[in-house]
Amino acid sequence: MHKKIYLLIVTVLIARAAAAQTVDVHFNGSVFFDNREYKESLIRSRTYSGTRLALDFGLNLDSANRFIVGVNGLHEFGAKPYFLKVNPVAYFNHTGKRWLFNAGEFPREGLLTDYPRGMLNDTLRYFRPNVEGLLAKYHTGNFSETVWIDWVSRQTDTEREQFLFGFSGKYQPFAKGPFYLSHYFFLLHDAGPAIAIPDDHIRDNGAIQVKLGANFSHKTFLDSLNFEAGGMMSFERERNVSGFKKPTGFVANAYLSYKRFALYDEFYKGDGHNVSFGDAYYQYKTYNRLDIIYTPFLYKGITGQFILSFHQTPLSGGSNQEAFRLSYDLGRKRIAKFKD
Numbered sequence: 451m452h453k454k455i456y457l458l459i460v461t462v463l464i465a466r467a468a469a470a471q472t473v474d475v476h477f478n479g480s481v482f483f484d485n486r487e488y489k490e491s492l493i494r495s496r497t498y499s500g501t502r503l504a505l506d507f508g509l510n511l512d513s514a515n516r517f518i519v520g521v522n523g524l525h526e527f528g529a530k531p532y533f534l535k536v537n538p539v540a541y542f543n544h545t546g547k548r549w550l551f552n553a554g555e556f557p558r559e560g561l562l563t564d565y566p567r568g569m570l571n572d573t574l575r576y577f578r579p580n581v582e583g584l585l586a587k588y589h590t591g592n593f594s595e596t597v598w599i600d601w602v603s604r605q606t607d608t609e610r611e612q613f614l615f616g617f618s619g620k621y622q623p624f625a626k627g628p629f630y631l632s633h634y635f636f637l638l639h640d641a642g643p644a645i646a647i648p649d650d651h652i653r654d655n656g657a658i659q660v661k662l663g664a665n666f667s668h669k670t671f672l673d674s675l676n677f678e679a680g681g682m683m684s685f686e687r688e689r690n691v692s693g694f695k696k697p698t699g700f701v702a703n704a705y706l707s708y709k710r711f712a713l714y715d716e717f718y719k720g721d722g723h724n725v726s727f728g729d730a731y732y733q734y735k736t737y738n739r740l741d742i743i744y745t746p747f748l749y750k751g752i753t754g755q756f757i758l759s760f761h762q763t764p765l766s767g768g769s770n771q772e773a774f775r776l777s778y779d780l781g782r783k784r785i786a787k788f789k790d
Contacts, residue, residue, distance in 0.1 A: 472510045473786040476520070478779035479503040482576060483527075485773070489766035493730045498576055500526040504557070506539045508782065516543050522557070522579050537580050550587040555580045561587075562598065565618065565634050568682060568701065568718065568732040569657045569725060583613070595619035602638075611641040614727070616656075628669070632678070633660045637685065638726050651691050655726045657684040659701060674707040682732075684723040697721030699735075712743040734763040752778045 484498040506520025520539040525532050541554025552561075558574065558581050585598040597617045605611035616636030623629070637656030661680030667673065679702040687694045699720015706713050718737045731737045740760045747754030759771035 471512075471788055472784050473788075474508045474510065474782040474784045476506050476508065476518075476780070476782045477504070478777070480575075480775065480777040482776075483774045484576075484771070486771045488761065488769045490731075490734075490763060490769060491765075492733065493769075498526075498573060500524055500529075500576065502576070502579060504539065504579070514544055514546050517541075518543060518556070524577070524579075535577075539580065548588055548590060550585075550589075552581075552585045553583075555582050556585070557581075561585060561596070562616075562618075565636070566659050566682075566701070566703075567716070567729040568723070569634055569636060569659065569728050571727060571729045574727065592622040592625055593620070605641065605644055607645045608643050610643055612638065614638050628664045628666055630663045630665065631660070632663055634658065636727075640726075652689040653687070654689070654694075655684075655686050655724070657682065657723065657725045657728060661701065672706050672708050674705060674712070676705045678703050682718070682720070682723070684725050684728075686724055697723050699723070707743075710745045710748065712741075712745070714741040714743065715739070731761060731763065734765070736764055738762045747776065751780055752776070 480502050482498065482500060482502075486495050486497065488495045502522065502524050504520065504522040506518050508516050508518045510516045518539065518541055521536050522539055523533040523536040525534070538555050539557070541552050541556040543556070544551040558579055562570065562581065563575065581598060581600045583599040583601050585596065587594065587596040589595075595617065596619065598615070600614040600616075602612040602614060603610050614636055616634070618632075618634040620630055620632045623631075635656070635658040637654060640653040640655065642650045642652070659680060659682045661678040663676065663678040666675040666677075669675070679700070681698060682701045683696055683698045685694050685696055697720065699718055701716070701718050703714070703716040705715075716739050718732060718734075720735060722735055723732045725732065731739070738761075742758045744756045745753065746756070754776040755774070757771075757773040757775070759773070761769035761771065763769075
């Protein structure tokens, strides 16, 4: 009898705890200085620098479902007035055992930032930190797949209709083996404004990469050792004007790190590409980039890196890039708890 009463009390307490809702706050940001000295005449040299701050509040309905609202603001060094661009953060998030689902305006970081630079360039982190749309991710121990749509521009009388659609994933056939297969795809749909422009047509532009990888991290004296190689194809057409142009090429990259030092090299050989959101260097038929990375700041929630990059193309071997990036994330902190 006492055992039944005890089990009943425990069941009631668990049910009441499950019904409890919490509110948390999340603060994170970054500082970046990215100087680019390019010798190729087709690619503009410039410097990106600034501070990005993000603050949001989350209403946790239960352990898996929550609403999050906040702001993400950018201040470029030297700009006045301050924080000229502020992006809203407002989305529903479901995080289950195998599913993640976001709907609204939510951070790109950690969700799409693994895309190759030849497809989605790294300046999106500076100037387009949020995805505006939907994202769903399914993952198991050796497989993951992410599908997403990101609305870039809403159609008005003068503004174009533009959105990105994509998917990416990774499959590791043997849980303890080093080999895996990864893929990345996206397509930009670019339609005209509501008031038609003469001789303007709907454009489609995108790319795909499929790579075989081998991860030997912690299997040598190095902390990380990873190799990838595969193919890249891009797609471009003007509807009712031309069919798809489909240049192709070979891609490979290698990453190794030891303590606070790392090297990352990416190589491309093939046809030149014109990917709207991709790195402009992939318009060349041969391209190599070497990043030398030093991480002097590495604390809980704080990472600071110096990155020296060397770019080589048939037109120049002397292009370089110097960057410092500091990111910080204080994590989610509970500030209130209440019940229905």
